[in-house]
Amino acid sequence: MAGMGDGYVGTAQDAVRIRRLEKQREAERRKIQELKNKTASSKGQPGLLQFGSSTSEILETAFKKETVGLVTREEYVEKRVNIRTKIEEEEKEKLQKLQQEEEELQLQKFKKRKIKVDPKLSFSDDFEIDNEEEEDENKNKESGRLGQRKFGKDPTVETSFLPDRCDIPSSCLYT
Template structure:
């Protein structure tokens, strides 16, 4: 064991296990970052708490506008 000093180096199996766990941790970090990015893009979480009714009203009004436009196009034809 010359050259290694008093430090524990480990076996090849330990090294494989360590690499596997590092890959798993990195994959989990990526997933967490993706979830953070998704949540910050469209839904700021608690900042929009209680605004679902206003979202519903907005969606309904947009839907109605589209329907009116479709009817107008059909009437013009």
């Protein structure tokens, strides 16, 4: 089976498309793995402990970790304010990162939708030449028609199969 590849029978274009899709999938897998690693390393166990707890509880646990023994009132207030500002800054950074990631995803989706591949046909060259000639002729005809176009009755229409107006009694009264 040497030289058979992976067993897929198809055109070279199909093989190129398959390779491109595999690369995209691999890149997406790497991104997901990186995100998993980031969340696992940054939060760890405290993230699970903080779930469902209020901000005051979070402040208390962080303050307990930083202080040891007796502290003066000024040190207490200063550490408390520092911890609160750190937590608020971290939350703001997380929100900004989430917003940036969301915007990037939206841009990527928009770009993917925007890019459209025209189908390539083996006889497209002949088809395009014929279309160009026909389009030029059609444009000339349409431009003449648009300039002369009038709304109303067209005297060139065949109406011999229609009944005359005078054959209908109600319409003859008005004329």
